[in-house]
Each structure stands twice: as C-alpha cells, then as structure tokens.
Amino acid sequence: MTVGTDDELEALREIGAIVARTLRLMAVSLEPGMTTRELDAIGAAELACHGARPAPALAYGFPGATCISVAPAIAHGVPGERRLRPGDLVNIDVSAEKGGFFADTGASYALPPVRPADRALIAAAHAATTAGVMAVRAGAPLRAIGAAVEAEARRRRVGLVRNLASHGTGRALHEDPEAIPTWHEPRERRRIGSGMVFTIEPFVSTGARHAEEAGDGWTLALPAPHRAAQVEHTVVATANGAIVLTLPR
Structure with missing residues (x-):
C-alpha cells in the first residue's frame, strides 16, 4: 500500500497502535505453566475489544488469533496445549485488520531464568530492527534496509535467517513489495516509494541461516x-524517514 491521504495514515496508526497494545499485553502476561492457547486467548480478547480482526485467520485460515512460537520454533507457531516453561524463548506475532487496514508487529521474549545468550540475542534483534528502520527513506534503495540490518548483526556477532523476509502491508496482510530482504542483498534493485507501507522484521540467530x-x-x-x-x-x-506505526499510544 502507498499512503495517499491523512485519513489513511490515521487509520493505519489506529490499527498499528492496537496490535502494539495487544503484543505488550501478551508479553506482560507470559508466565510458566500457561499454555500458548491461553496466551493467544488474551491477544484475541484484546483485539476484539478494539474492534480488530486477527489477520492470519482472516487472510489464511490460521488456527489462532496470533502466532506464538517457542524455541526452536521461530515463526508461525500455532497456539495449543504446550505449556510454557522457565527459560523458554517465545516469539509472539500480532497482526490484525480494522476498517480495511492492516498492521503487523512482533517480538521475542525470554521467561526467567533468562539464558545470557538469549538476552544477547533479543538485544541484537532490537538493535537490528532499529538499524533497518533508520535506513528507511523515500527514494532510497530497498537493499539499504538489509545492508543496515546485516551490519548491525555482524557487529553483534549474530547470524540472520535468510528465508524469512519483510513485506508490504496496509490494505492486506501481505502485499507489494513482497520479499524485502532483511540481509544484504546486492541484487535487490527496487526503491522505497514515498508513502510505502511495509514491515521490518529481521530474525537474528545463533548461526542458522x-x-x-x-x-x-x-x-x-x-x-x-x-x-x-x-x-x-x-x-x-x-x-x-520512517513513521513507525506499531507503537502503543
């Protein structure tokens, strides 16, 4: 999607704030012993409270309101009867639609006692995404995002998963531009258009690609x-630069 009006931007800000609030609520609700289905129900209720519909179920028939992935799973995890345990590394992905507009957010969290390696990995993920966001500018090459992410990943001595990419969004959960690399890809020739709506979501790893x-x-x-x-x-x-839509209001 390309934003063309102030009303469109405000609608995107609204759904962005809703998914951000939902993610934050799910994060503070994490505790050992709860099932991923119970955690998903918290997210589903929060989205419904704000009149939003879970995007994965809406777009793809996903069997849950949110994606909850417990390591070694990293993405698209189906909520179920798995019980969270101390030390688990959990990725929560929240995407939703309201009024025909979509936003997508997510983050990884570790349950205490937190492994030092997991703490470093989460810090690297935050830093890598921030580097990608800072590289966004209308007219710049899309590959600048991946180059900035990879530079930060190398600085922190972590790897990048290279078969999960960022994507356009706004009027659908996934739309053009598709498959935006969050690693340095010199063959990428597309440019960032003014008003373009997309995600930035690098997966940093302990080495797996x-x-x-x-x-x-x-x-x-x-x-x-x-x-x-x-x-x-x-x-x-x-x-x-970038307007970050997925921040709680």
Missing part, C-alpha cells in the same frame, strides 16, 4: 541447537 517447516503446515523452526529472536514493526516511508 534457514528455518525449516516443523511438520504442522504452519510452524517454522531452526535446526537444533540454534535459536533466533525477532522484533517487527510496520512503517510508512517518508522523505524524512
């Missing part, structure tokens, strides 16, 4: 013993 299907048709996981963390925001590109 590819996620694999886990066998349920949805969940993606890393081969043992690797782990990954992610932070995701939806942004709008402007001449002055």
Whole structure:
C-alpha cells in the first residue's frame, strides 16, 4: 500500500497502535505453566475489544488469533496445549485488520531464568530492527534496509535467517513489495516509494541461516541447537524517514 491521504495514515496508526497494545499485553502476561492457547486467548480478547480482526485467520485460515512460537520454533507457531516453561524463548506475532487496514508487529521474549545468550540475542534483534528502520527513506534503495540490518548483526556477532523476509502491508496482510530482504542483498534493485507501507522484521540467530517447516503446515523452526529472536514493526516511508506505526499510544 502507498499512503495517499491523512485519513489513511490515521487509520493505519489506529490499527498499528492496537496490535502494539495487544503484543505488550501478551508479553506482560507470559508466565510458566500457561499454555500458548491461553496466551493467544488474551491477544484475541484484546483485539476484539478494539474492534480488530486477527489477520492470519482472516487472510489464511490460521488456527489462532496470533502466532506464538517457542524455541526452536521461530515463526508461525500455532497456539495449543504446550505449556510454557522457565527459560523458554517465545516469539509472539500480532497482526490484525480494522476498517480495511492492516498492521503487523512482533517480538521475542525470554521467561526467567533468562539464558545470557538469549538476552544477547533479543538485544541484537532490537538493535537490528532499529538499524533497518533508520535506513528507511523515500527514494532510497530497498537493499539499504538489509545492508543496515546485516551490519548491525555482524557487529553483534549474530547470524540472520535468510528465508524469512519483510513485506508490504496496509490494505492486506501481505502485499507489494513482497520479499524485502532483511540481509544484504546486492541484487535487490527496487526503491522505497514515498508513502510505502511495509514491515521490518529481521530474525537474528545463533548461526542458522534457514528455518525449516516443523511438520504442522504452519510452524517454522531452526535446526537444533540454534535459536533466533525477532522484533517487527510496520512503517510508512517518508522523505524524512520512517513513521513507525506499531507503537502503543
């Protein structure tokens, strides 16, 4: 989507704030012993409270309101009867629609006692996403985002998963521009258009470069013993940089 009016931007800000609030509520609700289905129900209730519809179920028939992935799973995890345990590394992905507008956000969290390696991985994910956001500017090459992310990942000595990319959003959960690399890809020739709406969502890892299907048709996981963390925001590109939509109001 390309934002053309102030009303469109305000609608995107609204759904962006809703998914951000939902993610934050789910994060503070994390505790050992709860099931991922119970955590998902918290997210579903919060979205419904604000008149938003879960995007994965709406767009793809996903069997849950949110994606909850417990390491070694890193993405598209299906909520179920798995109980969270101390030390688990959990990725929560919240995307939703309201009034025909979509936003997408997510982050990884570790339950105490937190492994030092997981703490470093989560910090690297935040830093990598921030680097990607700072590279956004209308007219700049899309590859500048991946180059900035990879530079930060190298600085922190973590790897990047290279078969999970960012994507356009706004009027649909996934739309053009598709498959935006969050790693340095010199063959990428597209440019960032003014008003373009898309996600920035690098997965930093302990070294693995590819996620694999886990066998349920949805969940993606890393081969043992690797782990990954992610932070995701939806942004709008402007001449002055990125407007981050997925921040709580």
